[in-house]
Amino acid sequence: MAIHDRINEKSPWTDITEGNKIYEAATSRDFITGEWRTSTPVWEPEKCRQCLLCTPVCPDSSIPVCDEKRTDFDYDHCKGCGICAKVCPFEAISMREGK
Amino acid sequence: MAVRERLSGNEAVAYAIKQINPDVMPAFPITPSTEIPQYVANYIANGDIDTEFIHVESEHSAMSATIGASAAGARAVTATSSCGMALMWEELYVAASNRLPIVLALVNRALSGPININADHSDSMGARDSGWIQIYAESNQEVYDNYIQAFPIAENEAVHLPVMVCQDGFITSHGVENIMLVEDDKVKEFVGEYTPKHYLLNADEKLAVGPYAVSNYYMETKRGQRQAMINAKKVILEAAEKFEKMTGRRYGFFEEYKMDDADYAVVIIGSAAGTCKAAVDHIRNTAKKKVGLIKIRVFRPFPEEEIACALANVKAVAIMDRSEMFAASGGPLGAEVRAAMYQAHCKAEAVNYFYGLGGRDITVSDFERVYENLEKMAETHIAVGMYDYIGLRG
Amino acid sequence: MNGTIEIRWHGRGGQGAKTAALLLADVAFKTGKYVQGFPEYGPERMGAPITAYNRISDSEITVHSNIYEPDYVVVVDESLLDSIDVTKGLKEDGAVIINTEHTKDELMRHLNGYKGNVYTVDARGISTRALGKNYPNSPMLAAAVAVSGVMDEDEFLTEMKSSFEHKFAKKPEVIDGNMRALKLAFDEINK
DSSP states (O other), rough: OOOHSSSSTOOGGGGGGGGGGBBOOOGGGOOOGGOOSEEEEEEOOOOOOOSSSSHHTTTTOOOOOEEEOSSSTTTTTTOOOHHHHHOOOTTTTTEOOOO | OOEEEEEHHHHHHHHHHHHOOOSSSEEEEOOTTHHHHHHHHHHHTTTSOOOOOOOSSSHHHHHHHHHHHHTTTBEEEEOOOOOHHHHHHHHHHHHHHHOOOOOOEEEEOSSSSHHHHHHHHHHHHHHTSSSEEEEEOHHHHHHHHHHHHHHHHOOOTTOOEEEEEEEEEETTSOEEEEEEEEEEEHHHHOOOOOOOSSSSTTTTTOOOOOOOOOOHHHHHHHHHHHHHHHHHHHHHHHHHHHHHHSOOOOOOOEESOOOOOHHHHHEESSSSHHHHHHHHHHHHTTOOOOOOEEEEEEEESHHHHHHHHHHTOOEEEEEESSSSSSSSSOOOOHHHHHHHHHHHOOOOOEEEEEEGGOOOOOOOHHHHHHHHHHHHHHOOOOOTTTTSSOOOOO | OOOOEEEEEEEEEEEEEEHHHHHHHHHHTTTEEEEEEEEEEOOOOTTTTEEEEEEEEOOOOOOOOOSSOOSSSEEEGGGGGGGTTTTTTOOOEEEEEEOSSSOOHGGGGGTTTSEEEEEEHHHHHHHHHHSSSSTHHHHHHHHHHHHHHHHHHHHHHHHHHHHHHHTTOOHHHHHHHHHHHHHHHHHHOOO
């Protein structure tokens, strides 16, 4: 059961852990921040040279890398800031209005 | 057999630390608490204990390192005074809200300014809302006993709160008095091995300490913290009972001295309570007046109902504060004790005095005059010098 | 405070008056007493007048105030007589003990008409003879014990010997001199 099923904004005070301690790791993955997005990056693999300049600048770690190659965006967590589109030298990432 | 000794209050705390052998002690020197880390550093250098002593560059760092060590899973302690604790301020709240069972030896000293190094409760009273349990001592014996009891209180699962063990700067910290020490093995057994359930260095469990809480969670979290303080009352009494079985020395939230039939009472914290006891004895032996004393030991959690109950049958009470709170009325103890009395519909006349600020001495005859005032108040129903000072030049 | 002996020490920062008060508490403790030894604290200043106190009793001591009406006053540095009213509050049936080469009569003008006993002891001379150095606090400690009678001389000397043996474990050559200084103080105290 994900943490937000156990503790959420409807939980009574008696269900909140002492000092808000979280007894598991990487619970931020359960928080779908992609829902905040008003502008969405679109990756065009054919234009991408796999230079990997986009990956380290993503503030939300939403450009997964697999076998030394980037893959498509993690839209569950991408907030649409557009930094990746700005740094891409090959115009392989463009921003689209909306989700 | 208990060991008959003579030690200063600082020596007594350091000796208790030696007996407990905590895992980590980060500390920064400040008068009058400096001797505590100094003696502990000696114990470590001599190989008596294997506590990790962390040299830090400030008290803010001392408390931060203590918090880090405690969150990591260590039994962590520190010591400070006055402005040193003021520099810890932010971290005091973090320690309490993160529910870390840290034990802080506080040697009470006035806060600046004017700069002053002597006994005064303005440091700990200022921190009374930080979420720490506060236990105060009259004598070197009491500070030693309180220090040992602090660990099972702080580390109890229903509590998990930091404890401030307070004593009066110089008066007890540097005064040598008789003391009965508990044998090493008994102290070790009393505090037990520290085995936290959740801690950052546990490889088998992932843990986040101190996450951000938005408004939707903050209030519920604070309610949980308050519950720990409520739970602490029972745990404090259980620790006292266990300690009494071990030593024969009895402790509670406060000490009632000759209160059974008392008409006139003083409520006070710390070393001056001993001086007041001599006044109580003298008045009872000579003038045969029924006078008594309530010495507050546990100020956080505040034993509201219990104090009101203890004052239920007195005619007049003087509540005596060793710190200002600049309400332009009384001091913190006065405010809280009077609130407790009001809530319990207590009929006694009450007055709130300041004494001992910045180490100003208070004598047996000063207390005798306080009791004379109380007798007048009971007759006339007019407060004699509400918010007055004892020993202030007029 | 019935049955409690109260002593006030006057000295200058760095002369060992506080140490002497703590040592007196120590030896009295070892003879089974309840004790207090405490200085009146301020910033540490070498040469500035300091006051230290002892309470010694057969029963538990709870009072934590300074001492205003002592039974005995010990003056470790006679130059304080010019600036400090050393006999202030001193009980008439008590005594003042002064470290001086002078006679009692020569000192009386400093004592504000004190009617109780006045003892003199040349602690500097004794220390210089016994130790070759001016450490007045040991002889003054012995004089305080002799005058106050908080314990008998043999008991005191036995306890002091054992604490010197502990304190000077690494330089045992100074133990004899210190013991001699204590004994001389008992012998040479003048009333």
